[in-house]
Amino acid sequence: LSRPLTRKKREGGGRKIKTRSWPSKTAATNAEVPVPWSRFSAWLECVCVVTFDLELGQAIELVYPQDVKLTEKEKTSICYLSFPDSYSGCLGDTQLSFRLRQSVGRSSSWFGHEDAYNRDAPVTLQKEHAHFHGYVYFRQVKDASVKRGYFQKSLVVVSRLPFVNLFHSLLQVIAPEYFEKHEPCLETVCNEIDQWPAPVPGQTLNLPVMGVVMQVRILWMEKLFRTNIILIHLTALIDLHVIRCFQSVLIHVQMLWELMLLGEPVVVMAPSPTVSSETVLALVSAIAPLRYCGDYRPYFTIHDSEFKEYTTRTQAPPNVILGVTNPFFIKTFQCWPHIIRLGDLKMSGDLPKQVKVKKLAKLKTLDTKTGIYTTYKTFLHKDKAFIKRLLKGIQKKRPSEVQSAILRRHLLEQTESFILPLERYLESLMPLQRSMSPWKTPPQIRSFSQDEFMKTLEQAGQQLTLKGDWTGLYRRFFHSPNFDGWYRLRHREMTQKVECLHLEAICATDLLTWTKDKSEVEIVDLILKLREKLMRARKHQLPVKEELLVRLEQSIQTIISSLPEDLQTLLHRQ
Template sequence: MDPFDSSVSLGGASEAAAGEDVESPDASLPWARFSAWLECVCVVTFDLELGQAIELVYPLDVKLTEKEKTSICYLSFPDSYSGCLGDTQFNFRLRHSVGRGNRGAWFEETDAYNRDAPVTLQREQSHLYGYVYFRQVKDGSVKRGYFQKSLVLVSRLPFAQLFQTLLQVIAPEYFEKQEPCLEAVCNEIDQWPGPTPGRILSLPVMGVVIQVRIPSKDDKLGDSPVTPGAKENLLPAPMILPSPHEQDLFQCFQSVLIHVQMLWELMLLGEPVVVMAPSPTICSETVLALVSSVSPLKYCCDFRPYFTIHDSEFKEYTTRTQAPPSVILGVTNPFFIKTFQFWPHIIRLGEVKMSGDLPKQVKVKKLAKLKSLDTKPGIYTAYKTFLHKDKTLIKRLLKGIQRKRPCEVQSAILRRYLLELTQSFIIPLERYLASLMPLQRSISPWKTPPQIHPFSQEEFIGTLEHAGPQLTSVLKGDWLGLYRRFFRSHNFDGWYRLRLREMTQKVESLHLEVICDADLLAWTRDKSEVEIVDLILKLREKLMRARRQQLGVQEELLERLERSIHTVISSLPEDLQTLLHRH
């Protein structure tokens, strides 16, 4: 048997090429460091003849497709129904146009970043995020009577808090001083260190230093985020962000606190949801909060924090010939009430009203009641939850409001609760998955690695009686029904594909370790030259892929394998040695 079957690899050629270990962007490339953080900065203005129009894109050599430019234009202005005067901040997300050339080094650096970042914070290749700072103020010098302009940061990184904080620093200054100011800011960002998970980064801009720590996938779940400490040599004192991405969950959910578990289930199952809110700020923050509610599980469906009728996917999402897709849409235009009345779940938010000293909680209502433009706030759905409501959590949060507990603490309580709920759901799946791995002793250096056993839903369900969520969660309810529904979702599919890839790499790394310890020279003694050359070529390929993909095999072992390969080559005739050393 061929000891290293060529059909078994450590990933395809494209994966290997993408896995180059580039820890930081090549600073010699133009705008390399800048593009590790941002694709570009856009200025969108209102033109009397054209409507919304891009006034400026920086850096100047950025190539956006016409479709991307149109989407950015419409998504960067609040809907006319929002009536946003003054300054407004919100977020959007749009599809990346296929076939567009990428400037800078982000695509080389992306695997180094994505390899170390939690799966929920990885850089996206199929979507772009837009972080918007919109200003609308009365201005007699303009024909329309209003100054209307948006400064937009376009990025592949889901760092809402970091980029919105950055906009708070640069946008007011930009609206006063215009283009030269923007050029200076972009040059400053181009000096930043790359976004490195696990490190506290100091990011200077316009005389301010923003200090933030990007989480690492090695962080212990449930720990409080590490708050960066001010360094003495930083003047002025840094602006410290507790997180680059986390929303204020309590603020976002304060009128739906009693329904948080229902919303968690809808997110877990990838159900189609529309969030209707009075402003793009509220709808975009709520959508991002909903997506993060299933963390550390990656939300694998589509989501649009802010969506308008001009969006290129509008027809796709509003067709009535098929079931609504798995997507969360954040909208402000009342027109959508009629358009989306056939969707199964609609969250209608208003301005938060108080009932005494507590925020008034919206009710769950029947979809049939969603008819008029002045529909009252509520969750319009026929969904019945699988799990029983946790009254202890709700009482704790409501008591916190009465005792004037700080918002950050309330958010931390809510985040920890949702994290523990998600972990209780995922741990049995992880435990079952571990049982599908081949035994380490079954891995031989002279055979192809053994296969990972296939996932059987029924076999998994059979494990729940003794190793189910009841071991870590006090919640009662139909956990089995929830798992069965989860198996039909994009989130299960995405989770399983990711874990299967990780498990395959683990088997390959174990196989490589066994090979490193084997006596290759002894194996070659009764083999033909053709077999030995074939072995050497395959070993070299495995070695190269292992280094590119950072499989976790110790460098010391890889160096030992290199020496073994060299020893085997030395045992061959000189002409073959010359040929193999050349290639």
């Protein structure tokens, strides 16, 4: 797969700089050879190197593979999102994450892997169709040989997968080597990635790279390190350092959880892109296993193509979480309802100093103090005993991994206790299995009624452990993008379940006996309907056992065999 490097002119205006690209994903020497880079594409969209050019500013120096279909708009966004802005003052090595909206009309390069993976993966870890995730390793060091006096370059991994732990760990292995040995090292790495097995939920995968084996299992577990084997259990977006992200806002965890649950517009103003991206991803993961269905940008700059869309004052702010570092945004986002202003962590004795909730009117100057600027009042009361437990853990120097596990478990249980009454109500909307008849259209799922659901809350008291206005919280939740996304997903799953039950009812029936006193027209109509049912089951990949589908196919063939030969011939041709 190795070929000599080629030089390519940078498209667009300004000075032409060297852009190196490697072989195409789609070129194959003959029809029998597998498509190159198909395994690579199961994990990554591409790898980019972004450098600083004196005349052009940030510019893409290298893209791998050569024919990756990034638009000019996407390339420009990657350039700006791959460098900390000038206010951050990041010297040395910095890691950050970004999320980028893909251009309209472009298609995925993941071939056939996509449906199989998303069908089995947890919703919080599924491949994205409309966004890219970027994982950045940025290096800025003094260099007298460079005109500006600094070496500035970013190695960027672009993927549709939200595997923050994996890709940042990958960059920690390959980026230092790349900055020292340059293109040949990166070419070797990408060839190694092209040998990786496709991501499969529930399976342990060994991913070798540069003499290290990254062992991955896509589950809700911890991240551990062992000698030359890095064991990474992928969780919903961010895992190990969630306690670090929330250290200064622990007393407000309940408020932050509610803001995420309701999909409220939030701006996180942080001192660095690392803090910005980690905090936004920690917030998004706070409501797992519920999928956050609003937009979120771990790192957002004034050069982003959506900047005008998100900063217009002619309409209400959209359902998005933005992570920013430029103080300019303080003035730009004064109309937003919830702003979290973070600074360097300060200690009060042996405890991290907790930021205060402040009025939005006080958010005026560039030197605005740390705090949560909002008028939001929580529906539920704080769990003071839990907060005290975490703070005591900090005092006793409890390991951050343990603290993070305690916090994640608390947030998980709170989300599950919120979703459980909704799940139970949905179950009551399903038609009874005994109402399934092979001779009738499957019965309909009853419509979701908010008022009817509210009446069921009286029986859900044992699950709703925190005190507060649960009814008010649910009513607000019903107007959020998270409810819409959750209900659409669950309704689709319920519809598939009804189809499966109907299919089982058909397979449990003696269809041949039914045809004995039926006309040929009725029998042909039955065969066509059964074939359509079988095709839909396989096309939609319904959760039914393969032997059930085989049995249905055999029943169809048995019925066809009972018909006159000319009709059999006609049906076999279809």
